Amino acid sequence: xxxxxxxxxxxxxxxxxxxxxxxxxxSEHNRLYWYRQTLGQGPExxxxxxxxxxxxxxxxxxxxxxxxxxxxxxxxxxxxxxxxGDSAMYxxxxxGDGGWVEAFFGQGTRLTVV
Amino acid sequence: AQSVTxxxxxxxxxxxxxxxxxCNYSYGATPYLFWYVQSPGQGLQLLLKYFSxxxxxxxxxxFEAEFKRSQSSFNLRKPSxxxxxxxxxxxxxxxxxxxxxxxFGDGTTLTVKP
Numbered sequence: 001x002x003x004x005x006x007x008x009x010x011x012x013x014x015x016x017x018x019x020x021x022x023x024x025x026x027s028e029h030n031r032l033y034w035y036r037q038t039l040g041q042g043p044e045x046x047x048x049x050x051x052x053x054x055x056x057x058x059x060x061x062x063x064x065x066x067x068x069x070x071x072x073x074x075x076x077x078x079x080x081x082x083x084x085g086d087s088a089m090y091x092x093x094x095x096g097d098g099g100w101v102e103a104f105f106g107q108g109t110r111l112t113v114v
Numbered sequence: 115a116q117s118v119t120x121x122x123x124x125x126x127x128x129x130x131x132x133x134x135x136x137c138n139y140s141y142g143a144t145p146y147l148f149w150y151v152q153s154p155g156q157g158l159q160l161l162l163k164y165f166s167x168x169x170x171x172x173x174x175x176x177f178e179a180e181f182k183r184s185q186s187s188f189n190l191r192k193p194s195x196x197x198x199x200x201x202x203x204x205x206x207x208x209x210x211x212x213x214x215x216x217x218f219g220d221g222t223t224l225t226v227k228p
Contacts, residue, residue: 004157006157031212031214033214033215040220040221041220041221042118042204042206042218042219042220042221043158043204043216043218044218045215045216045217048212048214048215056215091157091158093158093214094214095213095214101213101214102146102148102160102163102208102213102214103213103214103216104160105150105157105158105159106157107156107157108155108156108157110155
C-alpha cells in the first residue's frame with residue numbers, strides 16, 4: 001500500500017456542472033476525512049467517515065456537496081451545480097481508530113471552476 | 115472551539131541558518147498537535163506530532179518541536195535549513211477523541227536563500 005490515493009489530480013469544470021472526486025484510503029484505515037483548502041489558507045475539515053458511516057459534517061458542506069463511502073473502503077465527494085467559489089484543493093485523509101492516531105493525506109484534487 | 119494561529123505568513127532564511135516557525139493554539143484540554151509540510155500542488159506530509167509525554171518531539175528531516183503548555187505554543191525548529199526545505203508549513207491541533215479531525219493554521223511559507 002502506497003498511501004492515500006486521490007483521483008483525478010486536477011479537474012477543470014464549467015460553472016453549473018457536477019463533479020465527483022474519488023479517494024482510496026490506506027487499506028487498513030477505518031476513518032476517512034475530506035478537507036478543503038483554498039489558496040493561502042490551511043485545510044478546513046468537511047466531513048469524516050468511520051467505515052461506511054458518515055459521522056460528522058462541517059457547516060462548510062452545503063447541500064450541493066455529498067460524500068459517500070459505500071463499502072467502507074473508497075469514498076467519493078460530489079459537488080453539484082459547481083460555483084466559482086468551489087475552486088479549491090480537496091484533500092482526503094485516512095487514519096486508524098482511536099484518539100491517538102494521526103491522519104495521512106493524499107495528494108489532493110485541484111478543482112478549478114470557470 | 116479550537117483554533118491555531120501561525121503569526122508569520124512568510125519567512126525567509128539563508129541556507130544553513132537555523133529556523134523557528136511559530137504556532138499558538140487554543141484548546142480546552144491537553145491538545146494533540148501536529149506539524150505538516152506541503153510542497154506546491156501537493157498534499158500534506160506529517161513532520162511530527164505531540165500526543166503526550168516528552169514536550170520536545172523529534173520528527174523527520176531533522177525537524178523538532180517543543181510543546182509549551184504555559185504559552186499555548188508548539189514551535190517548529192530546525193538547526194540548519196536546506197534548500198529543499200522551502201515549502202509551506204502547517205500547524206494543526208487534533209480533536210481529543212479523533213486526532214485525524216484537525217484544525218489547521220493558515221500556514222507559513224518558507225523561502226530559503228542560497
